[in-house]
Amino acid sequence: MGESIGNHPRFNILGPLEGWDRETRLRLGGAIQERILGTLLLEPGKVLTVSRLVEAAWEEDPPATAMHQVRKAVADLRRRIPDGAAVIVTDGPGYRVAISDGQLDLTDFGSGVREAKAAAAEGRTAEAAELLRSALALWRGPVLAGAGGPVIEAAAAALEERRLTAAEQLCELRLALGESAELVVDLRGLVSQYPLRETLRCQLMLALYRSGRQAEALEEYGKVRELLVEELGIDPGPQLTKVYEGILRESPELAAPAVAAPAPAPAPPAPAQAEPPCTLPYDLSDFTGRDKELAQLLECRAETAGQRTRVVAIDGMGGSGKTALAVRAAHRLASDYPDGQLHIDLRGFTSGEQPVTAGTALDSLLRSLGIPGERIPDDAEARSALWRATLANKRLLLLLDNTVDAAEIRPLLPASPGCLVLITSRARLVDLDGAEWISIGLMPPEESGRLIAETLGEQRVKAEPEAAAELAQLCGHLPLALRIATARLRNRPRWTLQYLVTRLQDETRRLDELSAGERSVAATLRLSYQVMDEDCRTAFRVLALHPGAALDVYSAAALTGTCTRDAEDLLEFLLDMHLLQQPEIGLYGFHDLVRSFAHSLQTPDTDKSDATAYVRLLDYYLLATDAACTVLFPGRRQQETGMQPSPAELPPLKEVRLASRWFTREHTGLLASVAGADRMGHDRHAVHLTRNIIFALYEGGHFEEFRALGRIAVGAARRLGDPMLLGVALSNLGISCWKLGRFAEGIEVAQESLDLAVRLDLRATQAHSHGTLGLLKLMLGRMPESLMHMETAIALEQELGEAGQEAESQSVLSTLYMEWGRYPEAAAAARRALELNRQRGHRRHESAALVDLAFAHTGLGEDARALELLNEARDLCDPSARQEDLALILALSADVGYRLGREEQSRRDAAHALELARDSGVPVRQAKIENILGAYQRRGGAHETAMELHANAYRIASAIHFRTEEAHALHGMAEAARALGHEKTADRHHAAATELFEAMDLPLHRRSR
Structure with missing residues (x-):
C-alpha cells in the first residue's frame, strides 16, 4: 500500500524510504534528510537526541556544524511533509515522529504479527497464516535500502531478524494446515538466503518428506550438516537431528496432519512444536569472562531432595552483563531440564515501559507451555495455581530477567523440586526468601582485556596493548561500556584504540562517547535512577559531590543534611541498587561512570542546593580534622576560624589510633576537598582546612601534597585579605619547601611571613618564621644567619610558652652546633629538645631528639653512649614511623x-x-x-x-x-x-x-x- 490514509501522510521503510501524500509521492530531500527521517521512523514515538541523529546521518567524523545541519534538515523535512510540524515533533533534547495506525508499514507489520500470534494461540490457524502472509507482503526489500550508515544498518539487521522469524512462523502454520509440495519452492528460496538457519532447513526437510521426496529431504540434512561443521564447527541441533532420524525411520509423527475442511479447530502441532518449549534469548557467541560466576551457576541443579524449586538470583549494576551471564548459564544447563527452558523479560528497567505484572507474565508463560488461551483464568492467583499444577513433576528451567519487585515474581516460582529459576535484577531483592544470590561486580582487568580482544580481534589489540589496557580502565571494566566502545571501533576502522582512548579521557563527554545505537551507559544508569523516589534521587546526586574515592556515613550525613542513621539507610539502599560500591565495611564509593552520570544530573535548578551541601561537607571536615589534630598533636596552637562550627556528628576520634586511622582513610577526600573549596571560592575553608591537614601530611611524609595545599592556602589567604592567615599559610609553606629541598623558595615565603608578622606584631608567627628561616639557611650553609634566627625563635617560643615549637627549634640549633663542631652546645640543645618532647609525650619527636643527642656524643668521641641513645630512639619507632626517620x-x-x-x-x-x-x-x-x-x-x-x-x-x-x-x-x-x-x-x-x-x-x- 503506497498511498496515504485520509488526510495523513504515509511512510514506508520496509524497503527504500517512501513518503506519500494521498497518491503523490513526497520529495524528501537529500541523503541527510532521508537518513534523519528514516532513523526517526525506525522508532516511532520515541525521542531521539540530536547527537543520535548526527550519528545516523554521518557514518564517521561528522562536521563541526553537524548539530546545526540536523536541525536545518528537520526544518526542511517539515516543509516537504504535509503538516510536517505535527509529524516531526520537537520534544525535550531531540525529535520524535508522531504517527497513527496505518501511517507506517513498520507498525502495520508489527500489528499483523501480533494479531497472527493471537489467532494461532486461539487455534485459528488459517487466519493466522493469512495475517502473517499480509504482514510479510509489506516488505519491498531491505529496511531503508540504500540509506546506509551504521545506525540504520544495525536497526535494519534487527528488523530483518523479525521478518525472518515471521516467515518461519508462516511456514510452520502452512505445514500445520497440511501444505507440503507448494511450500518447497518458498522454503528453498529462504534456505538459499539463510543456509545456516536450522529451523528453515528443518521445515524444508519436512515439506520434502511429506511430498514423497524422502531422498531429497535426507540430502538436505547432509548439506546443512557439512555447512555447519565447515562454517561454525558444530553439529546440527537436536530439533534438526530428530526430524532426520524420524525420516530415516519413516516415523508416523512426521506425517502431514489431517485437516478438516473449513473448520477453525486448531491444527495438530508440527514436529517442531513437539519439542519442549525453549524461549531463551540468543547466547552471545563472543561471551567472555565471568568464569567464576559462570562456574557457580553451572553448579546449580534442581533440588534432588526437598520440596522446593531452586532459585538463584544474579544482581549487579546496570551494564554489568547479568542477562548475558544468565543466558549463557541457561543454555549450558538446558539439557538438565528436558521439559523446557523459558525466558521472560519482566521489564523492571526498560525505558518507557511499566514492569510486567505477575498476571501478564503468567499468561505468557502458560501459553509458552501450550495452554490454550480459553483455559487460562483471568485473575493472577488462579493463573499461578494453574502454572504450578502444569509444572508438577516436570523439570523446567525458568529465566526471569530484569526483575524489580519480589512480590511480582513470587507467583511465578514453580513448586516442583525439579525446576530451576534464574533471576536477574539490578537491585538485590532482599525480601525474596530462599533465593541464593550471586553478585557480579566489575570485570577483572584480565577479563576486560579478553573481552576487548574477543570483540576487536587479537591483532588489533596486540598492535596497541597499552591503549587497550587504558580503554578497559576508562570504561571502568563495565561490560556494557566495553562492548559499546569496541562496537564503535569496529564501525570506524580508521580509528585507532589510542584515538578512542583520547576521546574518552575527556570526562565531560565520556558518557556521550559510550553510546551506540540503542545502547548507552547513561541510558542504562538512568533507568536505575528513575525507579527511585525523589529523596533517593536527590541523595544520589548530592553524594556524588564528595570529592574522595570513598565516603563514610559521617560525610554522607553532612552532605545530605541528615543524621548518620538516615545517611546509612540511604547508602545501603544505593548499594542494593548497585549505584554504589563498597570497597570495605563502612565505606562507599561511586564507579567512575556512575559518578559521571550523577554529575550530569546537576542543573541550574540544583546548583544552589548542591553548593549548600558541599559547604556542609567542608564544615564537617573542618570540625573533624580539628578534633583529630587535638588528639594527635596536643601542643598545637588553636586558631579561630571566624565560622560557625558544624553541627555534624563526628566519627570516633578520641584515641590516637582512631584519629590517625581516620586521617589515613580520608587522605584523598581531604586533599580533594581543599582543592574543591579553592575552586568554588570557599577561601576561608581552604585556609583553615589546609592548616589542619598539613599536620597529618607532615607526620606521614607527604611533602609534595603538603606543598600543594600550602600554595592553595597562601592564594586563598591573599584573596581574603587576611594578613594573619596569610602569615600562617606562608610559614607553613616554607616548612614544606625545606623538606623538598626548595630552600630558595622556602626562604622567600618565610621572609614574607616574618615581615608580615612583625608588621602586625604576631609573636607566634614571628617565632615560627624565624625558626623556618634558621633551618633553611642552615641547609645553605649560612651559619651565622641561621644561628641568629634560631636564637630569636627560641626566645620568642619560651616567652609564649610554645613548648612544641621550642623543641623543634632546639633540634635545629643542635644540628647547627654539630656542624660547627661545638659538640657540648649541640648536646645541651638536644637534651633540652628531649626534655620538652618527653613532657609532651610525643614519641616521634622524642626519638628525633635522641638521634640529635647521639650525633653530639659521636662528636664528643662517646660512641658507646651514642649507640645506647640510638637503640632507645629505635625502640620508640612504631610501624607508622616515617621511613626517613628510621x-x-x-x-x-x-x-x-x-x-x-x-x-x-x-x-x-x-x-x-x-x-x-x-x-x-x-x-x-x-x-x-x-x-x-x-x-x-x-x-x-x-x-x-x-x-x-x-x-x-x-x-x-x-x-x-x-x-x-x-x-x-x-x-x-x-x-x-x-x-x-x-x-x-x-x-x-x-x-x-x-x-x-x-x-x-x-x-x-x-x-x-
Missing part, C-alpha cells in the same frame, strides 16, 4: 656500631637504611644518610661503594643547594678516591670541599665525618 637511626647505628666492633649488625643496619632512604623521597634526608653510609663503607675498606654513595649524595645535595651535605660528599669522594689511588681526582674533590667548608666558616676538623 633510615637515619639505622645509618648512624651502622657507622657507630662498626667503630665499636659490631660488624654483622652494622651491615644489616646499613643495607636497611639505604633501602628506606631511597624509598622515602625526602632529598635532604637521603643526602645526609648516603654520606653517613659512605663514611661507614670507607671505614670498612669498601672504597668503591663509598665513592658511589658519596657521589649520589653530592648529586642530590648540589641539585637543591644543600651546602653542608654537598661539602661532606665532596670530602668523602676525595677520601675514597685517594684510597683507590686516584690522586688527581682526590685533589680536585678535596679542593672543592675545602672551598665550600671555608665559605660556610666550618672548622677544618668537621670535614672528616
